[in-house]
Amino acid sequence: MNGDTLIRVEKLQKHYNGGVIKALDGINTEIKKGEVVVVIGPSGSGKSTFLRCLNLLEVPTGGNIFFEGVDITDEKVNINIHRQKMGMVFQHFNLFPHMTILKNMIIAPMKLRKKSEAEATELAMKLLRRVGLEDRANAYPSQLSGGQKQRIAIVRALCMEPEVMLFDEPTSALDPEMVGEVLEVMKQLAHDNMTMVVVTHEMGFAREVGSRVMFMAEGRQVEEGTPEEIFDHPKSERLQTFLAKVL
Amino acid sequence: MDFKSKFIANFIDDDRWKYIWNGLGVTLKVTFFAVLLGIAIGVLVAIIRSTHEKNSKSMRMGFGKAVLAILNTICKVYLTVIRGTPVVVQLMIMYYIILADSRNKVLVATLAFGINSGAYVAEIFRSGIMSIDEGQFEAGRSLGFNFVQTMRYIIIPQAFKNVLPALANEFIVLLKETSVVGYVALQDLTKGGDIIRSRTFDAFMPLFGVALIYLIMVLFFTWLVGRLERRLRNSER
Numbered sequence: 301m302n303g304d305t306l307i308r309v310e311k312l313q314k315h316y317n318g319g320v321i322k323a324l325d326g327i328n329t330e331i332k333k334g335e336v337v338v339v340i341g342p343s344g345s346g347k348s349t350f351l352r353c354l355n356l357l358e359v360p361t362g363g364n365i366f367f368e369g370v371d372i373t374d375e376k377v378n379i380n381i382h383r384q385k386m387g388m389v390f391q392h393f394n395l396f397p398h399m400t401i402l403k404n405m406i407i408a409p410m411k412l413r414k415k416s417e418a419e420a421t422e423l424a425m426k427l428l429r430r431v432g433l434e435d436r437a438n439a440y441p442s443q444l445s446g447g448q449k450q451r452i453a454i455v456r457a458l459c460m461e462p463e464v465m466l467f468d469e470p471t472s473a474l475d476p477e478m479v480g481e482v483l484e485v486m487k488q489l490a491h492d493n494m495t496m497v498v499v500t501h502e503m504g505f506a507r508e509v510g511s512r513v514m515f516m517a518e519g520r521q522v523e524e525g526t527p528e529e530i531f532d533h534p535k536s537e538r539l540q541t542f543l544a545k546v547l
Numbered sequence: 548m549d550f551k552s553k554f555i556a557n558f559i560d561d562d563r564w565k566y567i568w569n570g571l572g573v574t575l576k577v578t579f580f581a582v583l584l585g586i587a588i589g590v591l592v593a594i595i596r597s598t599h600e601k602n603s604k605s606m607r608m609g610f611g612k613a614v615l616a617i618l619n620t621i622c623k624v625y626l627t628v629i630r631g632t633p634v635v636v637q638l639m640i641m642y643y644i645i646l647a648d649s650r651n652k653v654l655v656a657t658l659a660f661g662i663n664s665g666a667y668v669a670e671i672f673r674s675g676i677m678s679i680d681e682g683q684f685e686a687g688r689s690l691g692f693n694f695v696q697t698m699r700y701i702i703i704p705q706a707f708k709n710v711l712p713a714l715a716n717e718f719i720v721l722l723k724e725t726s727v728v729g730y731v732a733l734q735d736l737t738k739g740g741d742i743i744r745s746r747t748f749d750a751f752m753p754l755f756g757v758a759l760i761y762l763i764m765v766l767f768f769t770w771l772v773g774r775l776e777r778r779l780r781n782s783e784r
Contacts, residue, residue, distance in 0.1 A: 357685055384691030394686035398704050407700060408690040460690060 306368065306464055306495055307331040307354060313362030314349050314519075323349045324360070325519040331464070336496045338506040338527075341516035342542060347499045350516065351468050354497065355379075355386045368463070384412055387457030391469040393449040395441040401428075401452055402437040405459045413460070420459070427455040431485050447478030451485050458489075465489065467498040503546055507531055515539050557752040563743050567753075570739025571760065577656045577735065578722045584661025585721070589668025592622045594698065596669070597676040601684070602694070622669070629666035635727045637663055642731040652733040656725065664721050671713045675706035708779045715772040719765050726761075736760060 307330070314324040323346045331337055339347045352358040354365060356372060356379050364371050372382050396404050405427070406420035428434040431451045441449055450470055457465060467486065471479045483505050490496060490509045500506065506513050506527060513530040515523040515538075523530060523539050531547075534540045558564045599619040603612065629637070641659040642652070649655055679702050687697035726737035734742070740757035744750050 355689060357689060380688075380691050380693045383689060386689070388686075388689035390682055390686065390689075392680075392682050394680075394682040396683065396686070396701055396705075398708065408692065411696065411700065412691050457690070 304333045305330050305366075306333050306335075307497075308366040309354075309363070310366075311363040312350070312353060312360055312365065314346070314353060314358060315361045322519045324353065326363070327519075327521055329514065329521065329524070331495065331497060333463075333495050334493045334511075336490045336498065336509055336511045337514060338510035338512070339497065339499045339514045339516060340501070340503070340506060340530075340542075341522075345516040346519040347516045348468055349519075351466050351497060351499050354466055355383050355388060357388075384408075384460055385463045387454075387460060387462035387465040389450070389453050389457055389465065389467045389470045391472050393441075393446070393453045393473075395449055395453060395456070397441050400438050400440055401433070401444075404441070404452065405456045408456075409459050423461075424455070424459055427458055430488070431455055445478060446474045447481045450474065450478075450482045454482075454485055454489070464495040464497065467496065467500065469499050469501065471500065471502055501546070503531070515542070517542070553749060553752050557743055557747050557749055558756070561746075563746070566734070566739035566742050567736065567756065567760070570734055570736040573653060573728075573734060574722070574725055574736040576653055577660060577725045577728065577733075578718075580657040581660035581664055581721060581725070582718055584657065585664030585668045585717075588662065588665025589672055592625065592665065592669035593672035593676060595619060595622050596673050598694070600677070626666050626669065629663055634660070634663045634724055635730055638727065638731060652728075652731060655731065656728045656733055660721060660725055663724075664717065667717050667720075668714065671710050671717060672706065674713075675710035676702055678709055679705050711772065711776055711779070715769070719768060722764060722768070723761060 309327055309329045309331075312324055312327040313322070315322050325346075327350055329337075339350065341347045349358055353360050354367075356365075360373055364373050366372070367382050367386070370377060370382065372379055395401075396407075399407065402421065402424055405424040406415075406417065409415045409420040409423070410417060425434060425437065428437055431454070433448060433451060433455075436444060436448065436452075441452070444452065454465075454470075470486070471482050474482065479502070483502060486496070486498070486505070487509055498505070498510075508527075510527050513525065513527050514521055515530060515536075517538050523534065523536050530539070531543065534543055558567070595615070595618045599615050603615065603619075638656065638659040642655045646655050646658070676698075683701055683705065684697060687701040688694075692700065725735060728735050729738035729741065736757055740753040743753040747753070
């Protein structure tokens with residue numbers, strides 16, 4: 301159901317060197333089903349660390365993360381099960397270079413969700429058609445452009461039919477002319493009601509697609525609100541200076 | 548004596564070719580099984596070492612971490628000792644001390660060379676695993692694969708391709724290194740040639756003959772690996 305809480309973050313902390321470096325310093329937030337939360341902020345503000353904590357690629361040093369009501373920071377929780385429902389897209393695509401595009405997409409559903417090859421392939425081809433890359437199914441990642449790779453990375457994650465998609469600066473490593481095609485896929489995804497958490501520098505995307513924008517600096521959430529509140533009526537000085545630089 | 552009569556004296560008379568032939572069999576047998584043992588030990592040690600390297604910082608204190616630390620220490624001692632001492636000495640220790648009761652010299656040599664080679668293969672594999680971009684590992688884990696599955700489906704296949712040239716080199720070295728098994732009186736190819744030399748008092752024929760056979764084996768093996776490398780590369784672009 302739309303509006304139900306999917307992820308709840310409480311007092312999330314990530315400290316290095318015994319607290320000397322505070323990458324995350326007490327983040328509290330709730331991500332509801334169907335929401336598109338866009339995280340913005342200067343580099344080094346901890347926004348990527350925050351995102352990577354959500355599926356425990358970074359292990360937090362304090363606080364709790366509840367995913368579908370389960371505290372995934374609990375040691376006894378098998379995180380692999382929960383990660384299957386949290387798709388992730390990386391800045392550098394991270395496609396598997398030794399597999400074809402199709403294999404990239406079907407290996408996880410086949411090995412982890414025990415789908416048959418035919419079943420997994422059917423979904424993969426459907427998704428490939430949606431992003432207009434069905435003719436590249438048997439190509440290898442090295443034969444694709446950056447924009448194509450990122451679109452594949454998105455549909456690879458979708459093949460696991462996740463509850464939420466995490467995007468870690470998905471357009472930062474792309475040539476400018478390829479940014480549009482990736483954002484287009486993400487917009488489509490938002491339109492289809494996918495819950496998304498997006499770390500990005502694309503302010504246009506944040507304003508147009510985001511249902512909520514979170515501004516981070518120095519490991520804290522400085523301001524949070526609708527795109528209008530954040531971009532048109534920024535309250536804090538920190539956010540005003542940031543926006544003056546990027547817009 | 549001309550070349551032909553020298554050849555006959557060294558290889559045909561008294562069936563002396565049998566020293567070469569039987570010796571070649573021993574060399575191949577020892578090399579083949581030592582390679583298998585070396586890969587088995589090497590992969591195991593490399594996985595333990597790289598698991599420790601990748602996980603020890605993020606792992607919480609507990610039983611698993613302690614076991615991993617102990618295994619890692621054992622592996623490090625093994626690598627230090629094996630790589631720090633000559634293989635001939637290891638062979639003699641194996642023959643005269645550890646397996647002093649065994650009369651199966653091929654077994655002794657296989658164990659000595661396999662254990663020796665395993666140390667080098669381990670470091671080759673570890674460098675291959677560590678050379679794979681961290682993002683590959685994260686992509687695997689983010690899809691829900693556990694550590695072992697990520698290693699098996701994503702990291703090791705790529706690592707293997709990267710280390711193939713270094714691995715081939717290690718096996719070429721191993722094939723030639725087995726020529727010291729004469730130290731424990733095992734009659735391999737080299738020893739066979741040397742026995743002929745002691746009978747015919749002609750060093751040229753048997754030694755160059757033996758050298759030529761080693762060279763041909765190495766060339767064949769290099770060719771084989773080259774083909775495998777090309778096939779693996781083709782699957783990527």
